[in-house]
Amino acid sequence: MHWPGHGTTTEDVERIALGEALSLGENAWHRIGKSHERLSRYLEEQRLIYGVTTGYGPLADTLVGGDYSEALQRNLIAHLSAGVGEPLSQEQTRATMAARISALGLGASGISPSALNQLLRCLNAGALPVVPAMGTVGASGDLTPLAHIAGALMGKGWIRHANGGAEPAAEVLERLGLKPLEPAGKDAIALVNGTSAMTGIAALNDRLAERALRWSTLITVAHAQALRGRREAWHSAFGELRPHPGQKKLHRWLAILDDAPPDAMTDEGQVSTDALHQLSAPIQDPYSLRCAPQLLGAVADQIDWHTQTVTTELNSVTDNPVLPDTFDQALHGGNFYGQHVALASDALANAVITLAVHAERRIARLANPRLNQDLPAFLTGSETGLNSGFMGAQVTASALLAEMRTQAAPASIQSIPTNGDNQDVVTMGTIGARRTHHLLALLYRLLAIDALMAVQALELRAEPDLRSQATAQMMVWVRAHSPLLTSDRALSEDIEKTADAMRCPWTLPAHLALSNQVD
Incomplete structure (x- = not known):
């Protein structure tokens, strides 16, 4: 299936969840690249950007310099990978991955093209992260299930490949010729900070x-x-x-x-004015x-x-x-x-x-x-x-x-x-x-x-x-x-x-x- 990066339907998601491959159009990759370029420029200008130059959640009052950028992104995935319970089904996992690709493909998240391509390649290869179903409250998006997906892209956790059992993620990535993702910039927070699990399942x-x-x-x-x-x-x-x-x-x-x-209906005769008559049925x-x-x-x-x-x-x-x-600034809000x-x-x-x-x-x-x-x-x-x-x-x-x-x-x-x-x-x-x-x-x-x-x-x-x-x-x-x-x-x-x-x-x-x- 070929997506231009907009106009995604629930039918599209279902087809991908049931096994159809996905590719993004040239315009989508162009938007993604431009968005990443904007982020890179903001970082060079030392702008204050949540989750990129600050800590997370109530720890956003901590400024994090560029020397710690990659560690900050890795730590986000690590501390959020706390889901429990039975994993999402393979169809639900594929739908979640597809929904995340759809959102990131709109080109306003700052993710690097290489990080998004890692997600896309794993989806199309049937390399599906094992995602515990429980652990998200759906507020700052679906942080926990998406973190388990991002962690698998980094070679952490577990992946089911080609309908097989769960294997260490690093081994599956190596078999597919993929290097573990090393998130930087806004890669990690872009992968996990969204409503894609609830939206894919919905x-x-x-x-x-x-x-x-x-x-x-x-x-x-x-x-x-x-x-x-x-x-x-x-x-x-x-x-x-x-x-x-x-x-x-x-x-x-x-x-x-x-x-x-x-x-x-066919009438069963006229109603008589001087008698009671029992119909054969109501x-x-x-x-x-x-x-x-x-x-x-x-x-x-x-x-x-x-x-x-x-x-x-x-x-x-x-x-x-x-x-x-349309606005030369990283905007902080609650989408x-x-x-x-x-x-x-x-x-x-x-x-x-x-x-x-x-x-x-x-x-x-x-x-x-x-x-x-x-x-x-x-x-x-x-x-x-x-x-x-x-x-x-x-x-x-x-x-x-x-x-x-x-x-x-x-x-x-x-x-x-x-x-x-x-x-x-x-x-x-x-x-x-x-x-x-x-x-x-x-x-x-x-x-x-x-x-x-x-x-x-x-x-x-x-x-x-x-x-x-x-x-x-x-x-x-x-x-x-x-x-x-x-x-x-x-x-x-x-x-x-x-x-x-x-x-x-x-x-x-x-x-x-x-x-x-x-x-």
């Missing part, structure tokens, strides 16, 4: 949430077909009367996935079907806001100090502060849990013989009672939703002063992004159970005329990952395999792209 969350919404929409259509739902409530007129962008989008998506715009469906455009549409709006916020952050200079080419991403991640977490609530209710309706329009209890394939069908899978769905709800507390309000009260308000943005990533993993398992049951219901209904082209394609796709449940069997592997396939953009069935026609 970019992955953004794409996962968008796909989850599309899956939820398609599965809702399958439920409506299996339960002979009344699609009058999905009519686009409702979106025109209540024109939230997400709701209008969902009316369009539902119409495409259901093959045709829904018609008004004239309205339960909310899980009737309110699908409103529920899923609100989620769509939250995802769109998250996309906008994260995209802006990906294309921002997020370190301190900054060296803009490293991750509040935007923190709030967006928390909002996305709420939307993800909302999708899970909807999926669990759809599952419960299909499982219940009193509510599933004469389908077998728990969608058993044969001999109900001897076989229990999806009974166990429904319990798992309930447990997944409960686990998600226990993690619903927002991270962005959990500020704890630290750093000698220099960081007296902090964002916890990376904790929020990591939490949302975990919630999405749980959601996809719920959606996998939902999809397996929706396809089972359509097959048990055995009425092909009820199915749209999209749901027919969905049935083929699901059956490629899980066979029809004719008698009881363990479903754990089916659920995990289906969930993994649903998460991956490269394995999606064609029907989920139909909605691109109207986005």
Whole structure:
């Protein structure tokens, strides 16, 4: 992938996280070089620059002369390399590295081209630093995880190379023909002082949430077909009367996935003035079907806001100090502060849990013989009672939703002063992004159970005329990952395999792209 150094999208980050190589354009390298030249001139002029000619944090009252410059940069990486816990996944690490390259590529950070090139070469070689997940409060950026990345570039710590196990970083660099980075000037602080871990993980969350919404929409259509739902409530007129962008989008998506715009309901005769008459069924469906455009549409709006916020952050200079080419001075401020991403991640977490609530209710309706329009209890394939069908899978769905709800507390309000009260308000943005990533993993398992049951219901209904082209394609796709449940069997592997396939953009069935026609 070739980046000009601006215009980075969450889709770009996801592709790089999944293995695509990255290169920076000539204009980006020009900006980076000019920025480094400005820094070099400021150093020759003996200007006061935080973290370059001073100590760090509350120790910024210590002036550090040029003779100590390299030691100052090395010590920054050393003292910040204090992360703990399980490491970030390889995808999260690649996304973090990509987000940092995007920010530094804007050319206002003063990093040396050689230092940035070391980061880029390691990313493209699949030499991924081992980055402990815990240790950042998302205030002065993601100091701790980025320090572990910078340390690996210096030959410190550990690197996983080519999907292998962790090896000493120095050995991997030597094998790749790379000399350990010797940071100078503003190299170290430019590498670590930014929001790139929370932003990279949030970019992955953004794409996962968008796909989850599309899956939820398609599965809702399958439920409506299996339960002979009344699609009058999905009519686009409702979106025109209540024109939230997400709701209008969902009316369009539902119409495409259901093959045709829904018609008004068919009357069952005139209302008599002198008698009571029992209809064969209520004239309205339960909310899980009737309110699908409103529920899923609100989620769509939250995802769109998250996309906008994260995209802006990906294309921002997020370190301190900054060296803009429009102002001949190193400016000291707080662009490293991750509040935007923190709030967006928390909002996305709420939307993800909302999708899970909807999926669990759809599952419960299909499982219940009193509510599933004469389908077998728990969608058993044969001999109900001897076989229990999806009974166990429904319990798992309930447990997944409960686990998600226990993690619903927002991270962005959990500020704890630290750093000698220099960081007296902090964002916890990376904790929020990591939490949302975990919630999405749980959601996809719920959606996998939902999809397996929706396809089972359509097959048990055995009425092909009820199915749209999209749901027919969905049935083929699901059956490629899980066979029809004719008698009881363990479903754990089916659920995990289906969930993994649903998460991956490269394995999606064609029907989920139909909605691109109207986005």
